[in-house]
Amino acid sequence: MEKTSSMKVTREKHPLDPLTAEELKLTVQILKRDKGLDDHYRFANISLLEPAKSIVLDYRDEEQIKREAFCIILHNQEGKTYEAVVSLTEGSITSWKLIPGVQPSIMADEFMECQEVVKSHPEMIKAFAKRGLTNMDNIMVDPWSAGNFGIEEEVDVRIVRALCYYRTSLYDNGYARPISGLYVLVDLNKMEVIKIVDKGVIPFPPLDGNYTPDQVGDMRQDVKPLEIVQPKGPSFTTEGHVIDWQKWNIRFGFNSREGLVLHTVSYNDDGVQRPILYRASLSEMVVPYGDPTDPVNRNNAFDAGEYGIGMLANSLELGCDCLGEIKYFDANLVDSKGNVIQIKNAICLHEEDFGIGWKHTDWRTGHVEVRRSRRLVLSSISTVGNYEYGFYWYFFQDGTIQFEVKLTGILHTQAIEPDRKHPHGNLVAPQLFAAHHQHFFNMRLDMMVDGMNNSVYEVNTKSMEKGPDNPYGNGFYPVSTLLKNESEAVRDLDLRTARFWKIVNPSKKNRLGEPVGYKLFAGENCFPFAHDDSPLLKRAGFLKHHFWVTPFDPDEQFASGRYPNQHAGGEGLEDWVKADRSIENEDVVVWYNMGHHHITRPEDWPVMPTAYISFILKPTGFFNRNPALDVPPSKAKNSACQVDGHTSCH
Template identity: 40%
Template sequence: MTADRRWSDPLTPDEIAEVVALVRADVRIGANPRFWGIAVEEHLARSLADGQGRPVRLVVMNPDAHAAWEVTAWTSGIDRSASLGGWSAVDAKRPGVSSEEARMIAQAARNSPLLIDALAKRGITDMSLVSIDPESITGFEPEDLIDRRLSWGTVWYRETPDDNGYARPVAGLVPILDLETLEVIRIEDHGVIPMASEGGNFRSGTWGEDRAVAPLEITQPDGPGFAVDGHTVTWQNWSFRIGFTHREGLVLHDVTYDDAGTERPVLRRASVNEMYVPYLDADPTAYRKNFFDWGEYGAGPLTSSLELGCDCLGEIRYFDAYALDGMGEVKTIVNGICLHEEDHSILWKHVNTRTGEADVRRSRRLVISFFATVANYDYGFYWSLYQDGAIELEVKLTGILSVSGIDDGQKPLSGRMVSPNVQAPIHQHYFAIRLDPAVDGPLNRLVEVHAEVVEDEELNPYGNAVTMVPTVIASEAQAGRLADPTRALHWRIESADRTNRFHEPTAYRLSLPNTTRLFAKPGSTVERKAPFVGKHLWATAYDPQERFIAGEYPNQAPVSAEGITAWQEADRALDGAELVLWPILGTHHSPRPEEWPIMPVAHIGLRLEPDGFFTRNPSLDVPPSTSAHCAPGMDHGSHGHGSHDHGSHDHGSHDHGAHDDGAHGHGSH
């Protein structure tokens, strides 16, 4: 443990291993323990000096005894050895499912006579070509099995070992699985449906000769414009620290902006806190598909190594990530986090037609990203900082649609045909974001702003006057809000202490440019399981025990009993408080045939931008472009159309960034 390690840095392999070793020495965990995550207790660690050791919590299970515990501990520091604290019992059903646990139950299912017999009825006898994905069963547990740690399985068949594992669903077959005893309890068999007759491979050359694509090179001859010191990053007046947790994956800490020599805080913490994916199809092999991908599996261990493809371009700084796997071993995700700059088209521009002069500045952004592979789907999360003080989160959805089989001649009611005897159900993706704002200090308020026509005819004699109407969200009882683009609605996160030169509170504006609502009947399991998706923004007063919007242990939890809707009942004051904001990004996925056999990227996101935070445009000091593509004087004296826009997360080009580590990644799930 080095003295310069910051409290917010990701846990190191040594820290994880030393705490696990202490837990393993305790007899109560039995001979076959399983683990689900270790994380720093951030609210306690924040006040500690560097190098003192860090408080953590870890979850361990004894499947043979149907028991689980949450264990508190300290990592070693310059003045202390690693040690354990308390053991708190947890409902044994409810810790999340690790990839290792999933693989064990999948292998057990392939060996089960019940599944072997059911597949033989469908002409499938080579079990090495069968895949079983154990799925979370929260809200759909059979009543006679309610006390057991359960899963249910989706079953897939490959024609060859290198076939697309998600192209041929075995329809109508649902094994109910016990995760502790590793057995198939029973099989639901809804009848034999013909298998897909068409392949689903998407590798180069499968569907014809590759097209010609001209090379596109991204270079920075003088190196990147950012500086990295451990996990602290500075770039274009911005400063922040990179963290990583088992539950949320990438976390940004203490995001500040240097305004003429004054470090002004904007966010204390930012993360993707939860992901909920409900499938909206009554098909017997699809209706149970409802996942808390973070709370039931964990973003950390599902993080993909970015050296397995071309995810970032240019001068890149990678960060390895570390997670605790289900067997208690440290999992290294080589190049789990990517940091790089991008050109982002025009920052600002004006042509003076009277003088013929033009001023244009190109925008660049700093992007901090990671990818999580959740079985068939791949999700990219891109936090971007801009030179004008804006912050964006973009979520990119790609991978393979989760499909179901359909009988000959049938038409999907709640989906689309994507291949013969294969339908893709309608579903949704909800991303619950956690923002701990600190706009010009720790005490903030949330104000909702919308547009209204001025009805007073004396003030609006021509009928065209509009005003923006602010409403302070004073307490948690009011703090479940809906986005509404028809009213130009947005939210201001205001400082409770500082004002600008116009005597307004300094603030940042939060916008959710596109989102959706849940299309499920009130009272349905889908609706009750994740009530937080019923609003587009929640706000709470900071409480260190309220860490996750769906509750601490959503796996096999009672529906609608925990999480943010329960916290709101306290109705704590929010005006001038330490706030936590929970934006909900929801995308409604009505599949298209063009998204098969692999899905082009879909996008959703949010934007934070200064709103009275600065005196004027903070990017006035950005210099004109010196790119070779810009002719001399193009920024001053011409219309400046010569600069090419290179900014994109291009998945098809070569990656010219230097890898900090050369080993192969282990992050793909």
């Protein structure tokens, strides 16, 4: 195909706008045209190649910008991985590199193809028949990433472990009847079975484990409608991928690996738009299991790097996933064949009432001042096999930012012989066992607190020695320690000292003469229980500590490294900090791990009530006073709120 001048982007966009469907299609066309890509090539990822910070921060509206796409491409037949950069502005490939010894993430198309390969394999059909299963439509296959356990025959083979389940009908809960004792290894490049492991027949659990209304039984009759009504519409406005709400200005993006990404988050303080974050995203999430028996001992999925959180995003529905006055945004991605796919309503934006923002009652005069809080919610939900993960960014009127993950879905299950138990999990139903496991989320926070150069302090609270200055033994005080280099900033939570971390701008002072800052403090958390020399922690060394800080480097995007799928380890965050670079008064990136420790229970079955895990960024000396003082009183709903003839809640 000859080059044509029409094969380029001419419409101006912001440098951080995600690639449009048109741009994705054009990228594929350019790659096929200039590299002659045939059907043996798969597109593992095509996303915006984000420009340098200087370009983004100096950008002015209507300015001509360079649009580029970053691409990861796999040649199935050769088993080779390539990275390409395509200039959409020029309509040409500007970079094409072979990346040896890596495996791209597992693609959604490969999941479906793998399932059909397993279900049509003659030996698997015999294995199913041995268990009385002849209807292949009722066989469910979950491909799990293989990890890297030093097994020689798996080197340089693009491989998954396929675990199988039996559903009594097409829409029943397949995880209620695991086909335990049987699993298979599949070569995804050749799409063929390479090994079948059959340890013998284990009886199916007797119960269905269904959870849909038509199968559960009588629904509660005392649940009355709960409506969120905003007759004048929401308080936010949007233009493209920019949100203005109250005093917040937020740009966001979306890509196949990280899913929802925040860009250039700032807060308007007395007419000045003050930056807080340049970029924030889920860098990696890891789910290790605590069962040492085969095959669960290899369950340690890297859900972002091995599958792609964005690629697995749901299309959200009003009244179910989101409630109230909703603004939805679609996401455009490509499948492995290069076809553009659109996930409708992948991102949800709305406001929520959040109780009392602040209040005081003067008991002497009876005067009351109270303000209700509301928060802006930007969210997406992804389904990774049996689990659902909701990712929620919250913005509050007082300048607080919170990130929360909501975990639900269905447990990973195994069948177990009658009257048996298992030390590494719990029975959740008769003859149905769910292994204990953990969920770790690594967040990459490219900080920009009132400017590019920031420093990080660790704050620990200490008890005073008892003595003349502390006669009753109640005194305590916080101690702030500057973290000057990367080695000093590899830190863990400590409940005994109420530890938190503070990111400050040394060159900007508040009216009290202190550096302006934001503090990061934790919600639920835990440590991994794997040994340091385990295959898990060789690949996910960043899990060994809760908190890390690095100087900004555009090549350091993912805590697990760029290609964690089947990688032996030794790359990523734990490796980078060995350079022990300076992080004092620098452009810094904070990496924070939060972990959910899941000891399974019967109440988690047949579908798990949502668990919540989060962290908070809260202003500390960033403002001169409470920035939510100007939130207006709410309109009273009854006479109890009337004071001095007024009908508002103050």
